[in-house]
Amino acid sequence: MNTRINRCFERCRAEGRSALIVYATVGCPTPEESEALIDRLIDAGADMVELGVPFSDPMADGPVIQHAEQVALAAGTTLKKVLEIAGRIRARHPETPLVLFSYYNVLFHYGLDRLGAALRETEIDGLLVVDLPLEERSEIEPLCRTSGVELIPLVSPATSLERAERIASGCGGFVYYITVRGVTGVRQALPPELAGELETLRARLPLPVAAGFGISSAAMAKAVGAHADAVVVGSAVMRKVLDEGCDAAVALTGELAAGVRGRDA
Template sequence: MSAAVTAGAKPAAAALRGADSGRIRRRFEALKAQGRGGLVTFVTAGDPDYETALAIVKGLPEAGADLIEIGMPFSDPMADGPAIQASSLRALKAGMTLKKTLALVTAFRAGDKDTPIVLMGYYNPIYRYGVDRFLADAKKAGVDGLIVVDLPPEEDQELCIPALAAGVNFIRLATPTTDDERLPAVLANTSGFVYYVSIMGITGTRSAADSDIAAAVGRLKRHTDLPVGVGFGIRTPEQAATVAGIADAAVVGSAIVEKIVAGLDGQGKAKPGLVKDLLGFVAELAQGVRGAARKR
């Protein structure tokens, strides 16, 4: 568990050493050694159904995903845009639960012991599941980190501190409005990496200027030794390459989820070729990221 922040310190480094489950740290160390940024991909667990979602997740590492974020379906995903909101509703309609989400991670881990898995979502399903039970089950399943968008630092005792004690990274979001006065609180118990939300508003709506991203990453790096991943609004291999050349990773979510939508029939069922087409798109993103020239 990380110590309290002291003035002028880079607080997250202690949290990384104290609570990191290992896979996230090792993956970013490997990326640094390769001289490139990473690709983080997001899909919602159970979208459009459990078996299709599992096939997608299993195929992501070979397609080029360096880390995988898996959304925990929730009925009121307020920070997400239309594409990811709809993906949650499809998953819930197909019978997806938090327990099945952990089962999906367990099934993935049977064939992949190395790729970091981060669960992303909201606190309500975890609270209903039971924090202690959830953390124990998540750790057993092979979850490496959590992003819980509706728990601010003032509520760290609810989930963040218990997660760190359980050896599960707690990854915090920073935004364009997270100023230097607020950053120490945001970073105090953050571990794994920092997720910089490059635009204000909901996911998948627009993109930030490259110069703004570069300035924001530079500012974060002055406050923390943790890797910085940048997301929200990345839709093309070219955009992913640009961001991966600035930050430690580019995070792509809505554009991937929209590929799932494109592979559904009129009844919302997966058409033949959905998984192949989606993984082909991820491969294009990965090729862009791997060809990006580092700018720092």
């Protein structure tokens, strides 16, 4: 399919590298600052952006993303505001894939029909629903089909290969592989078996495989990127935003982009 996500992976493969996917909690530190930050992350080398929708009970997220979401909620960030920001980012970055990253509760309360219309209007490319299991995916699949949005599946080290194949079937964009057991967060090292797991998934699944959770440096991005189609970084970037400011987050993104490209930052 000729989609932004597919074109992004094709460009990266042509350059002999993995894609860099950066997660940003929209609304942190404020909606206005986060919108400007996402523009800068793209300019710094993010090939794709996950737009994190703040939620009051983010059970899959560690302390950094939880804090970022609390900041965003306190600043008045809603799903409606996230979609408005996404539309403006799309206008400025027509070829950068944008993935809406959310918990199902937020989408359900917004209204699925209303959401589908908004996704079409803002030209969101992918939808990643963190807490939606395979058995309940039929809740959201019609929305994705009618709005032209690719449903991004998640698998983890606890997922059997057979189940991973079932999860990936019928989805699009890429498979998000959670590299470690547990919640999101910065880690100093990743499991030694990760490379083999990624290679097995890439050989068996019909979609590109993106590896996320725990990647925090250019060296880690380079090492993981050697075995994955994309590297996802979230907590490390948001920790920079919270502790040092947006400039530091942009600088880190530049280093990560250099890492996946096999260059020194």
